[in-house]
Amino acid sequence: MDRQRRAGLLFVLPAVVYFGCVFLVPLIESVLGSFYRSVPGGASQFVGTRLYVKVLTDPTFWQAVGNTVSLLVMSVPLTVVLALAVALGLHRLQRLRWRSAWAAMYFLPFAVSLVAAALIWQWIYDPVYGALNHFLGALRLPPLKWLQSLDLVRPSLALVNVWARLGFDTVIFLAALQAIPAEFYEAAAIDGAGPVQALRRITLPLLNPQIVMVAILELIFNFKIFDTVYATTQGGPAGASQTVIMLLYDTAFKYFRLGDASVMAVFVFVSLLLVTLLQWRLFRRQVEY
Amino acid sequence: MAALPPPGRVLKTTRLGWLTAALVAAGALCVVFPFFWMAVTSLKTVPEIQRLPLSIFPDRWSNLDNYREVFHRQPFGRFLLNSALVASIAALSSAVVSSLAGYGFAKFRFPGHGVLFFAIVGILMVPFQSVVVPLYLWVNRLGLLDTYAGIVAPDLVSVFGVFLMRQSIEVVPSDYVDAARIDGAGELGIFWRVILPAVKPAIATLVIVKFMWTWNELFWPLVVVNSPTMKVVTLGLVSFTNMYFIEYNLVTAAAVVSVLPILAVFLACQKWIVRGVVMSGLKG
Numbered sequence: 001m002d003r004q005r006r007a008g009l010l011f012v013l014p015a016v017v018y019f020g021c022v023f024l025v026p027l028i029e030s031v032l033g034s035f036y037r038s039v040p041g042g043a044s045q046f047v048g049t050r051l052y053v054k055v056l057t058d059p060t061f062w063q064a065v066g067n068t069v070s071l072l073v074m075s076v077p078l079t080v081v082l083a084l085a086v087a088l089g090l091h092r093l094q095r096l097r098w099r100s101a102w103a104a105m106y107f108l109p110f111a112v113s114l115v116a117a118a119l120i121w122q123w124i125y126d127p128v129y130g131a132l133n134h135f136l137g138a139l140r141l142p143p144l145k146w147l148q149s150l151d152l153v154r155p156s157l158a159l160v161n162v163w164a165r166l167g168f169d170t171v172i173f174l175a176a177l178q179a180i181p182a183e184f185y186e187a188a189a190i191d192g193a194g195p196v197q198a199l200r201r202i203t204l205p206l207l208n209p210q211i212v213m214v215a216i217l218e219l220i221f222n223f224k225i226f227d228t229v230y231a232t233t234q235g236g237p238a239g240a241s242q243t244v245i246m247l248l249y250d251t252a253f254k255y256f257r258l259g260d261a262s263v264m265a266v267f268v269f270v271s272l273l274l275v276t277l278l279q280w281r282l283f284r285r286q287v288e289y
Numbered sequence: 290m291a292a293l294p295p296p297g298r299v300l301k302t303t304r305l306g307w308l309t310a311a312l313v314a315a316g317a318l319c320v321v322f323p324f325f326w327m328a329v330t331s332l333k334t335v336p337e338i339q340r341l342p343l344s345i346f347p348d349r350w351s352n353l354d355n356y357r358e359v360f361h362r363q364p365f366g367r368f369l370l371n372s373a374l375v376a377s378i379a380a381l382s383s384a385v386v387s388s389l390a391g392y393g394f395a396k397f398r399f400p401g402h403g404v405l406f407f408a409i410v411g412i413l414m415v416p417f418q419s420v421v422v423p424l425y426l427w428v429n430r431l432g433l434l435d436t437y438a439g440i441v442a443p444d445l446v447s448v449f450g451v452f453l454m455r456q457s458i459e460v461v462p463s464d465y466v467d468a469a470r471i472d473g474a475g476e477l478g479i480f481w482r483v484i485l486p487a488v489k490p491a492i493a494t495l496v497i498v499k500f501m502w503t504w505n506e507l508f509w510p511l512v513v514v515n516s517p518t519m520k521v522v523t524l525g526l527v528s529f530t531n532m533y534f535i536e537y538n539l540v541t542a543a544a545v546v547s548v549l550p551i552l553a554v555f556l557a558c559q560k561w562i563v564r565g566v567v568m569s570g571l572k573g
Contacts, residue, residue: 007476008397015390016405018446023412026420026427033422082316089313096310104559105317108324111555111562113505115523116544119530120323123330123537131326134343163320168566175567195305224416227507231527245418245508252422253512261422269419276414 027269033262047259055263063239064247067154071243072222074158075165080215082162083169088203090170091177103174107167114164114227121160122147122232147233153241160228165221169214176210177203216279220272244268331355331542338538355542359529362539365546367518368525373550375437375521376503379444380496386446387495391454392484396466406455413448417508425512439513440521444503450495453568457491458484494565497558504551522547 034051036044055061090096090103109117124131125146133143146156180203188198204211226245229235235242235250244264252261330338332347332355359365393399394406424443433439461484469479485492507523514520520528526547530540555562 004397004476005399008393008399008402011393011397011476011480012390012405013393014386015409015446015451018386019409019412019448022424022443022445023415023420024408026423027415029423029426030419086313086316089309089316093306093310093313096313102313102317104556105321107559107563108321108552108555110566111501111552112548113507113523113526113551115505115507115526116548117323119526119540119544120327123541124323124326126537129339129537131343163323166320171563171566220416224418226418227523230507230511231530248418248421249508249511252425258422258426265419265422268416269414272416273414 030262030265030269033259034266036259038256038258044259051259051263055260055267060239060242061247061264064242064244067239067241068223068225068243068245071154071158071161071225071241072219074155075161075222076215076218078158079162079165079169079218080211083166083214084173084207084211086166086170087173087177088199090174103170106170109164110167115231117164118160118228118231121156121163125156147241148237150237150240153233153237157225157228157232157241161222161225164228165218169218172210172214173207176207180206212279212282216275219275223272223275224268327541327544327548330537331545333538335536335538355538356546359539359543359546362533363525363529363543364518365522365525365529365543368520368522369546369550371437371440371520372504372522375441375444376500378437378441379503380500382441382445383447383450383499384492384496387450387454388458388485388488388492389480390446390451391456391458392480394451394455395458395461396463396484409448409451417443421509421512428513434513435516435519437519440510440519441503443509444499444506447499447502450499453491453495453565454488456568457488461487490561490564491568493558494561494568497554497561498565501551501554501562 035046035048037047037051038044086106090099093099096102127133127143127145127148130146132146136143144152146152184202184206185198188202193201224245225243226249229241229243229246230249233241235246245268248261248264248268251257251264329345329347332350332352334348334352334354337344337348390409394402428434428439428442431439433442465483465487466479469483474482504521505523506521507527510521510524511527514524526543529543533539
């Protein structure tokens with residue numbers, strides 16, 4: 001190996017070693033750990049796929065999976081559609097007064113921790129003194145229990161996620177919109193296309209890669225939802241907001257059933273891997289035409 | 290041919306334009322409302338937040354009793370310091386290791402180049418929660434629970450950083466590198482004097498974004514921190530809320546304390562953050 005090639009290898013070495021230690025080795029250990037039952041006292045015992053059978057037949061686990069899916073079904077489409085709408089609006093209003101300030105307002109929640117976001121919203125959702133119920137009262141509507149209600153807890157948490165993520169997605173869409181050449185719209189206008197047609201025939205098709213990317217990013221983000229739930233409901237009421245990562249955390253660090261937690265870790269990894277593969281497929285289809 | 294007015298102007302005069310502007314502004318106000326509500330609540334007394342009918346603004350804008358109480362009940366100063374320290378270490382180490390790796394991947398060809406880069410990209414697919422149990426066991430074995438080293442351990446480099454730096458260094462002309470090499474500069478010297486000055490904006494973006502992410506993180510600190518003095522501010526905020534959760538005047542004050550430093554960073558560096566989001570659109 002000549003001097004230069006060795007230098008290149010040395011430059012990347014710290015990062016490679018680090019990622020190996022912090023991600024690759026632990027990932028392998030997680031997979032191996034899912035085949036062992038840890039016994040109090042430190043010893044562990046090989047149990048084959050018994051933990052998989054145990055976790056994957058546990059209704060609590062599937063309830064958590066169901067809750068997670070229902071959360072992301074509510075928040076992902078809403079976030080993407082709203083972000084798209086806001087980005088289109090902001091893009092159209094190039095001459096709006098204080099345009100960058102309006103844009104920054106949407107982006108603001110991105111800066112704060114999800115913990116702080118969740119706590120602010122918990123106060124807004126407060127069943128007695130919360131701003132939201134005051135608002136309902138002003139409309140002569142009965143107060144709701146939001147985070148304490150079996151039916152509303154997931155929509156309420158989903159809304160917090162939408163709020164937290166809207167700005168991030170908007171920024172991506174705005175950048176993509178700015179990259180579309182203005183001549184496209186001028187040509188369309190000369191051909192007599194109205195704004196709706198321009199949107200359907202030019203903007204949305206050209207934005208498709210970003211829409212797919214943002215949707216996948218949101219899917220992954222929402223699948224891993226933890227902070228907001230942990231800071232507010234801790235999975236309650238009656239497990240109605242228990243999510244997969246919440247369950248993983250409790251199983252590992254509250255009940256110290258590390259084997260069970262490893263099974264869940266593998267489940268999370270494989271699920272998100274499938275999502276990523278789906279993303280690649282979608283992108284490849286994109287390139288075809 | 291008649292000159293075509295720019296699309297913005299056409300829209301502005303139409304009713305649709307006004308409607309769009311009104312909706313965008315209304316949406317922005319809705320998004321900002323929780324911040325506003327947090328701020329005003331943190332300045333109210335308990336009777337004020339329970340008052341009917343609701344009073345939106347605090348009686349006394351200079352009422353900082355809640356803040357005094359927050360710092361009195363929990364060492365929030367220490368929490369802020371811990372967060373600042375951990376986030377700074379993560380940001381700096383990330384900048385150093387990522388730019389080294391970015392340079393290696395962008396300007397050198399060595400055996401395993403493709404495989405290694407592909408492997409690092411692959412790590413994006415590994416959710417942190419899938420490796421958290423073994424990581425915890427390692428940190429425990431190394432005696433790093435409840436230490437800064439333990440808290441910062443998984444945050445020292447991120448895939449995002451390596452990506453960002455590789456992308457940025459790739460567009461630095463290789464001629465510069467070759468010229469410096471002919472002049473007899475060492476590889477590290479080239480990195481330090483040629484590459485780094487050329488990619489300062491990318492480094493700024495990386496440092497700021499990484500600082501923000503680390504500051505806002507909850508999951509890992511929750512796992513490795515037990516002692517009250519080692520808590521980072523997200524953790525301090527959660528445990529404060531668990532203890533005094535009905536007292537929303539205090540909880541919102543604590544939330545303001547935890548959010549204010551990062552909001553300041555965000556508002557000062559928004560340009561760089563937007564750049565980071567746009568350049569990669571990924572979080573690693």
